[in-house]
Amino acid sequence: MAKKNKERLNTVDEEKEIIDGEDRESGTNGITEVWNFFSSMKLGLILFLIIAAAAIVGTLIPPDPQTNLPKFNIYGQIWFRGLLGLLCMNLLVCSLNRWKFISRALGNPKARVSENYLKKLKQFSSIRKKGNLAGMAGSLEAALKEKGYRVFKEEADGTTFLAADKGRVGVLGSFVTHLSFLIITAGAIYGGFTGYEGFVNALEGQSFSLTKDVSWSTAHRPDPDEEFQVKVNRFWIDYRPDGSVKDYYSDLTVIDQGQEKTKKVIEVNDPLNYKGVKFYQSSFGPANRVTAKVASKKTMQENEYTVYEENGFPVEGTDTEVRVLRFIPDFDPSNPGQSRSNLPNNPAVIYELLKGGQSVETNYKLLNVPIQTDDATVTFTGYQVGNYTGLSVRKDPGVPIVWTGSGLMVLGMLISYLWQHRKIWAVVREANGIAIADIGATTDKNKLGLENDFNAIVDTVQD
Amino acid sequence: MNEMIWYYSAIAAYLLASLLYIGYLVSKNKPLGDAATGITIVGLIANTGALVLRYIITGRAPFSNMYEYSTSFAWGIAAIYLYAEFRYKLKVVGAFVLPLALILIASTLMLKLPTEPGNLPPALQSNWLTFHVIVAVFAYGAYAFSCGLAIMYLWKESMEKNKSKSFFNRELPAANILDELSYRFIAFAFPFISLVIITGAIWAEYAWGRYWSWDPKETWSLITWLVYSAYLHARFTYGWKGRRAAWMAVIGFFTVLFTYFGVNILLPGLHSYAA
Numbered sequence: 001m002a003k004k005n006k007e008r009l010n011t012v013d014e015e016k017e018i019i020d021g022e023d024r025e026s027g028t029n030g031i032t033e034v035w036n037f038f039s040s041m042k043l044g045l046i047l048f049l050i051i052a053a054a055a056i057v058g059t060l061i062p063p064d065p066q067t068n069l070p071k072f073n074i075y076g077q078i079w080f081r082g083l084l085g086l087l088c089m090n091l092l093v094c095s096l097n098r099w100k101f102i103s104r105a106l107g108n109p110k111a112r113v114s115e116n117y118l119k120k121l122k123q124f125s126s127i128r129k130k131g132n133l134a135g136m137a138g139s140l141e142a143a144l145k146e147k148g149y150r151v152f153k154e155e156a157d158g159t160t161f162l163a164a165d166k167g168r169v170g171v172l173g174s175f176v177t178h179l180s181f182l183i184i185t186a187g188a189i190y191g192g193f194t195g196y197e198g199f200v201n202a203l204e205g206q207s208f209s210l211t212k213d214v215s216w217s218t219a220h221r222p223d224p225d226e227e228f229q230v231k232v233n234r235f236w237i238d239y240r241p242d243g244s245v246k247d248y249y250s251d252l253t254v255i256d257q258g259q260e261k262t263k264k265v266i267e268v269n270d271p272l273n274y275k276g277v278k279f280y281q282s283s284f285g286p287a288n289r290v291t292a293k294v295a296s297k298k299t300m301q302e303n304e305y306t307v308y309e310e311n312g313f314p315v316e317g318t319d320t321e322v323r324v325l326r327f328i329p330d331f332d333p334s335n336p337g338q339s340r341s342n343l344p345n346n347p348a349v350i351y352e353l354l355k356g357g358q359s360v361e362t363n364y365k366l367l368n369v370p371i372q373t374d375d376a377t378v379t380f381t382g383y384q385v386g387n388y389t390g391l392s393v394r395k396d397p398g399v400p401i402v403w404t405g406s407g408l409m410v411l412g413m414l415i416s417y418l419w420q421h422r423k424i425w426a427v428v429r430e431a432n433g434i435a436i437a438d439i440g441a442t443t444d445k446n447k448l449g450l451e452n453d454f455n456a457i458v459d460t461v462q463d
Numbered sequence: 464m465n466e467m468i469w470y471y472s473a474i475a476a477y478l479l480a481s482l483l484y485i486g487y488l489v490s491k492n493k494p495l496g497d498a499a500t501g502i503t504i505v506g507l508i509a510n511t512g513a514l515v516l517r518y519i520i521t522g523r524a525p526f527s528n529m530y531e532y533s534t535s536f537a538w539g540i541a542a543i544y545l546y547a548e549f550r551y552k553l554k555v556v557g558a559f560v561l562p563l564a565l566i567l568i569a570s571t572l573m574l575k576l577p578t579e580p581g582n583l584p585p586a587l588q589s590n591w592l593t594f595h596v597i598v599a600v601f602a603y604g605a606y607a608f609s610c611g612l613a614i615m616y617l618w619k620e621s622m623e624k625n626k627s628k629s630f631f632n633r634e635l636p637a638a639n640i641l642d643e644l645s646y647r648f649i650a651f652a653f654p655f656i657s658l659v660i661i662t663g664a665i666w667a668e669y670a671w672g673r674y675w676s677w678d679p680k681e682t683w684s685l686i687t688w689l690v691y692s693a694y695l696h697a698r699f700t701y702g703w704k705g706r707r708a709a710w711m712a713v714i715g716f717f718t719v720l721f722t723y724f725g726v727n728i729l730l731p732g733l734h735s736y737a738a
């Protein structure tokens with residue numbers, strides 16, 4: 001008797017039980033209860049809504065006008081991460097629980113079910129027709145096959161049991177989708193621990209070192225043995241005819257162990273990737289170069305230097321250093337800090353003199369007018385107007401995992417959409433020259449589609 | 464300027480169609496209903512014309528500013544609506560859905576935003592962005608439709624409960640049909656909204672080197688996704704239907720609208736330079 005009960009349960013009721021994720025059979029001991037709560041859809045729903053609410057609050061926090069980032073970053077808080085972690089745990093436990101059901105659904109359906117069970121199904125029909133059992137079972141089987149169902153048969157006690165199903169793989173859809181969410185999260189966490197992110201302003205014609213010159217915004221940094229250099233050959237901007245910016249470009253060369261490895265002109269939306277480290281065109285700014293002749297009175301030697309703004313050069317044989325603060329193309333003596341225009345009408349240089357590292361004078365000088373100091377004659381002889389390029393530097397080994405997860409998510413949804421598991425059972429008997437078939441059908445999705453199949457099959461057999 | 468004639472025609476058609484559908488809802492006069500459908504088709508053609516001409520003029524997908532987005536989203540709503548009307552023969556729904564298309568397409572005028580083609584800033588010059596917006600058009604169209612159905616449901620359900628003898632209770636489709644259809648369109652849209660987020664992430668990875676940075680636009684699309692995910696799971700597992708489901712469909716569409724308007728207009732962020 002108990003066995004019979006179990007058999008009857010082994011369908012809709014059981015599916016429901018597993019779908020809920022709440023194993024009703026297991027008693028009331030504490031651990032089971034916790035496990036059940038963890039795997040319950042109830043927790044999942046609560047988490048969906050709490051996370052959504054917290055995310056809303058996060059977007060309403062006004063950004064800091066300086067950094068353009070929110071003043072308080074909810075998404076980085078431990079409790080917010082904890083909620084996401086809890087959702088993943090919930091999903092994991094729920095998927096593990098459901099695997100029993102999925103693997104059973106992937107196997108062949110059991111043909112022997114009771115008529116009582118069939119009568120409880122939404123789709124149920126009883127056919128009575130003159131004829132024998134074999135004829136009825138045969139035409140049912142043919143009708144089911146016609147509709148694309150796989151049919152399984154069992155005979156016992158003068159009764160024929162038929163089970164038929166199609167679209168079995170459909171049950172994998174939600175499983176793959178759920179797994180994909182866990183994979184995406186795993187990729188994000190892995191990337192967070194192993195990746196790094198930073199920023200570098202690089203000047204045309206100069207190289208920068210990955211490990212020394214980039215300012216990192218993440219706690220994790222590249223290892224010293226990841227070192228290589230990148231040379232910025234050129235930076236430029238493309239304009240449209242109306243003067244708006246079309247795109248920004250940097251021409252980069254990677255130098256690893258003293259060897260040129262690759263070259264690429266990057267633009268917005270098209271970064272350079274070398275050994276998983278990516279360089280993104282991110283910003284730019286003016287950077288002018290000034291050429292200076294320095295005649296040292298100590299060594300009687302003359303040297304020439306070309307330096308960017310904010311950079312300096314030494315006076316040979318002394319502790320004097322000259323720093324170029326700014327280049328001004330159209331100098332106005334009544335307003336020395338401001339260029340009158342961008343045209344080189346009256347080029348001048350604002351400079352700073354340092355002795356032993358101490359600033360002694362800040363002044364300006366027009367081009368080709370010498371500066372006389374105690375120990376040198378310094379003349380600014382030329383200039384080049386240019387830009388620096390701002391590059392984001394990022395390595396994220398988690399990205400391929402995230403993309404794999406994203407692909408699986410789409411795949412899982414596609415599977416759910418293309419295949420729906422439909423199951424039909426029939427119990428066929430014969431009495432006094434009349435064949436009787438009780439037919440029932442069920443599906444989790446697209447009830448209308450099943451109904452159409454069902455009615456077509458019943459009609460075919462009845463005629 | 465030529466192109467704007469198509470745009471204004473689409474607005475006029477959606478306005479007229481909204482009124483005709485409301486007229487049809489109130490009177491059940493068949494010619495009125497047929498006229499409403501006809502005018503909606505005219506509106507969709509004009510809407511398509513406005514988008515195609517914009518494409519021809521600029522040589523790129525019409526996704527560079529609020530005018531182009533709104534015109535595309537209105538197209539999505541009208542197209543999904545017409546599909547559903549022919550598929551399910553439910554005309555009166557137009558009275559609830561067409562006004563949404565009208566609000567979207569006319570929002571550019573109401574907010575006094577520019578209609579001229581914008582220049583695509585470098586960050587937006589990506590095929591992923593085009594794909595991103597196309598899937599969004601379908602997702603948002605389906606969500607607008609299910610929201611219209613949910614509003615109808617709430618009205619109809621309360622009339623059914625009160626055993627109202629009113630004309631509307633007799634003439635509107637049965638509440639459980641409205642409920643089921645609203646659900647179907649939400650289920651249809653879920654893969655699309657997921658693709659919106661995924662393609663957006665891929666594009667952000669190319670443009671900024673970060674597939675996810677919790678900027679307001681990204682976050683709001685995640686919120687939309689969470690709300691509809693809650694809706695679907697509650698329905699799958701607990702069989703949530705009826706009023707609760709309908710309210711969630713309405714709230715879900717509110718998050719869609721906020722992602723679109725609210726974020727661009729009220730909340731600044733990385734995407735604000737996409738606007």
Ligand code: HEM
Nearest residue numbers: 019039040041044090091094173174177178181416699700
């Ligand atoms: C967090 C991200 C989640 C995503 C993206 C997601 C996605 C989905 C999708 C797309 C479906 C429908 C599949 C189909 O139509 O076959 C689904 C169904 C389902 N999900 Fe989730 N889900 C998530 C979380 C959860 C959680 C936390 C639980 C449980 C605690 C859960 C339990 C279920 C169940 C029981 C079903 C119905 C069974 C089925 O249709 O196969 N899901 N989910």
